[in-house]
Amino acid sequence: MFFYCKFTRSLILFALSAFVISTVAYKPIVNVHGLLGKSSDFRVLKRNIVRAHPNTKVISINIYNGFKSLQPMWKQVHGLARKLRPIMKRFPNGIHLICYSEGGLLCRAALYLLPHHNVDAFISLASPQMGEYGVPSVVRKILPLRRSKVYKFCYNRFGQKLSLCNYWNDPIHQVQYKKYNKFLPLLNSQIYNQYANVWKRNFLRINNLVLIGSPADGVLKPWQSSLFETYDEKMNILHMRNQEVYTKDTFGLRSLSETGKITKCIVPGITHSNFLKSYYVFQNCIVRWLK
Numbered sequence: 001m002f003f004y005c006k007f008t009r010s011l012i013l014f015a016l017s018a019f020v021i022s023t024v025a026y027k028p029i030v031n032v033h034g035l036l037g038k039s040s041d042f043r044v045l046k047r048n049i050v051r052a053h054p055n056t057k058v059i060s061i062n063i064y065n066g067f068k069s070l071q072p073m074w075k076q077v078h079g080l081a082r083k084l085r086p087i088m089k090r091f092p093n094g095i096h097l098i099c100y101s102e103g104g105l106l107c108r109a110a111l112y113l114l115p116h117h118n119v120d121a122f123i124s125l126a127s128p129q130m131g132e133y134g135v136p137s138v139v140r141k142i143l144p145l146r147r148s149k150v151y152k153f154c155y156n157r158f159g160q161k162l163s164l165c166n167y168w169n170d171p172i173h174q175v176q177y178k179k180y181n182k183f184l185p186l187l188n189s190q191i192y193n194q195y196a197n198v199w200k201r202n203f204l205r206i207n208n209l210v211l212i213g214s215p216a217d218g219v220l221k222p223w224q225s226s227l228f229e230t231y232d233e234k235m236n237i238l239h240m241r242n243q244e245v246y247t248k249d250t251f252g253l254r255s256l257s258e259t260g261k262i263t264k265c266i267v268p269g270i271t272h273s274n275f276l277k278s279y280y281v282f283q284n285c286i287v288r289w290l291k
Contacts, residue, residue, distance in 0.1 A: 026290060027120055028057035028091045032080065034101025034127075035136075035163065038065040041276055045098070048282045053290060059087060069102060073166040073183045077109040084110055084117070094118040096290055100125045100276060101219075104226075105167055109187055111206065112199035112251075121208040121289040126217060126275045130230040130243075131169025131184050134221025136272075147221070148172070155180035171231040189250035196250065204252045212265045212275070212285045219272035227264050228253060263289075 029049060031042040039060035046058045061083050064076050088095060097119050099107035104127020111117055135147055145153060147170075154165035155176040166183035170176070178185045189196040213226030220226055228240040240246050246254050256262050265285035270278050 025093075026053045026056045027094050027096050028059060028087070029096045029098060029290060030084065030087060031058065031060040032097065032099040032103035032107050033060070033065070033069075034103045035069050036066060037069065037100070037103070038062075041100070042098075044277045045282060045286075048279060049287075049290065052282075052287050056290070057091075070163050072161055073105065073109070073163050076106055076163065077113065080106050081110040081113045084114065088114070088116075088118050092118065094120045096121045096123065098123045098125060098286070099127060101127055101272070102163060102167075103127065104129060105184075105187070108203070109183075111203050112187070112195075113202070115198070115202050117202065117205055119206050120291075121210060122206045123210040123212065123286060123289060124226065125212045125281075125286075126214070126220065126226050126272055128167055128220050128225045129211070129228050130188075130225045131167045132164065132221060132225065133169055133171060133231060134219070136219045151176055169225075169230060171233050171235065174233070187251070188245050190245060200250070200252045200255075204255055206256075207261060208289055209256050209262045210265065210285065210289055211262065212267065212281065214267045214270040214275075216269050217272045227266075 031039070031045070033039060033041050039062040042060045046060065049056055049058055061080065063079055063083055064071060069076070095118060097107050099122070104124040107122060107124070108129070111119060111122065133147060135145065135150060150168060151170040151173045153159050154162070154168040155173070159165040160180065160182045166181065168181065169184060178191050185191045186193055193199070211227050213220070213223055215223055217223040217226070222229065222231055222237060224230070224237055230238050230243070232238040240253065245251065249255055267281055267285060270281060275281055
């Protein structure tokens with residue numbers, strides 16, 4: 001009888017433990033792909049998430065796939081914001097964003113436009129947050145130019161119809177960058193922006209900003225753009241804290257940093273195309289934020 005009672009009690013405790021584990025409520029995760037990407041690019045990452053946190057709702061945004069991701073950034077931003085609004089309404093307790101490559105800029109801009117967003121962790125994965133100054137091999141057929149000449153193509157009305165040109169940040173031609181680039185200088189409030197205070201307030205609603213990058217990226221130039229760093233006019237790396245966008249807190253970067261809400265995760269040996277597939281990146285940089 002004693003053995004039977006002890007066995008029954010153990011069985012009940014085991015069942016209760018299993019029930020509690022299976023019903024832990026993790027916030028839903030929304031994924032946004034990058035340049036020339038598609039929603040299915042997150043297949044491996046989604047599998048890793050569900051294995052670590054069973055029953056987690058994972059939504060990969062199916063919008064501007066393939067060559068459609070070359071459309072102007074502001075057009076994509078408004079499309080993404082329209083997709084995010086009902087998702088946020090559906091999950092009022094909050095969501096996490098994992099945004100890859102160009103998608104990281106789209107997510108940041110979309111957050112600016114959503115005054116009531118409920119994003120907990122914004123995970124920016126290998127994203128050119130301070131722009132791009134290199135022509136990735138995948139788009140060389142579109143821009144068959146040396147990077148020192150790309151500004152002539154990008155910094156005009158025609159060039160600004162391409163997403164890559166919207167975040168082309170030429171350190172040698174900053175006057176043209178600020179005059180003709182219709183996206184990144186405005187996003188960073190590096191030029192006059194009548195919505196700057198509203199955008200900043202909306203962006204600061206996030207609880208965590210996670211910046212993930214790798215010296216082996218091979219596509220982002222500089223790779224440190226993923227950490228809000230960029231080239232100066234002498235092609236030296238200008239660190240986040242030494243930039244005007246930080247010191248003047250133009251869009252909230254310094255505010256997030258001073259409140260301990262920015263985490264940087266630098267991973268060795270991960271090329272740009274492997275970030276979404278890497279279990280090392282997931283285990284060391286992502287999973288801890290998905291609560």
